[in-house]
Amino acid sequence: MVKSKKRVLVTGGAGFVGSSLALYCKRDHPEWEVLALDNLSREGSVLNLERLRQGGVGFQHGDVRNPEDLASLGAVDILIECSAEPSVHAGYGGDPRYLVNTNLVGAINCLEHLRITGGQLIFISTSRVYPIAALRALPLQTLGKRFVLGGNGGVGRGWSAEGITEDFPLEGARSLYGATKLSAELLIAEYSAMYDIPAVINRCGVLTGPWQMGKVDQGFVALWMARHVYQGALSYMGFGGDGHQVRDILHVADLYELIALQISDATLYQGQVFNVGGGSELSLSLAELTDFCQQRCGTHLTIGKDLETRAADIPYFVTDATRIKTLTGWQPGIALGEILDDMHRWIVENKNELAPVFRA
């Protein structure tokens, strides 16, 4: 069978998700040309350049806010949009223009590029499109070291004990991060319908894996593990300060498995929106994460208690990904313990190189 040669552009391709997806694509399709575009604004993203080079992924320094930077790369068959200011806390108490221009205008520039040249769009959206107040209003109980949702079989519109579905109500504020992503989603749906762009939207919960340059406001699994390795300071922030808040996590390699399916049959997914995440089996609270990190590192940190709940914080998000699982048969394959082992191994093996990013 003759393999078709494709051109793939990954915007934000030196970031954690972008570099991982670009490298997996090139690994599985050595005959494809895979390009990463990034302005290297994320601290630590420069460390991914050597990985990209070794993996055969081309790198172009550029900015999604500038249409000409995209135009200079020419037509592509697939554009995976991973560039972003990815912190839900961005913009609070400060100037939001970088966030809006990157996340929304950048996404529009990607759409315009595809309208002109053709090609498929894979958009990495976020579970933070769901409104903060509605998520905070979910009925939670404390069980051991975590919050649990809807005890006694409780269900509501778009949620159940299995987590949050795509039908969760969208009314209400969600942070500018979430709003820029949701605005981009609306435009993607219109471009997809009007210009027949095969676009798919993946609303991802927490993603993690090696080469995630975690910091206090984004990438908490990497940050937590790194603080245990380097013996830095950590605090449980908000919701009583006990670390009971819960998220599901998904290894970026499992996200890639889904995206590979979406690439292989672009029209099946055109114009659709999916919640994508690890689900209840891959959920954990911060306090449970501390236990996992202690087991792996053999260290004990005293975790601080910060009672202030930040404006964008939510106590609970677990993805109900039934829609995408039913359509594709996709399932996360990497278990919670394996994800944490992988994070631990990566930080220990690259301890010197990563020290400038992670040492508090």
Ligand SMILES: NC(=O)c1ccc[n+]([C@@H]2O[C@H](COP(=O)([O-])OP(=O)(O)OC[C@H]3O[C@@H](n4cnc5c(N)ncnc54)[C@H](O)[C@@H]3O)[C@@H](O)[C@H]2O)c1
């Ligand atoms: N990591 C997660 O848990 C998670 C969860 C849901 C959605 N997402 C989304 O996945 C995507 C990737 O996130 P990530 O975790 O890899 O973050 P990241 O910060 O590691 O990667 C984003 C990359 O975009 C680059 N960038 C920022 N502004 C740019 C601009 N104007 N032009 C070009 N490049 C620019 C940064 O330098 C960085 O390398 C984002 O869209 C994010 O919103 C991430």
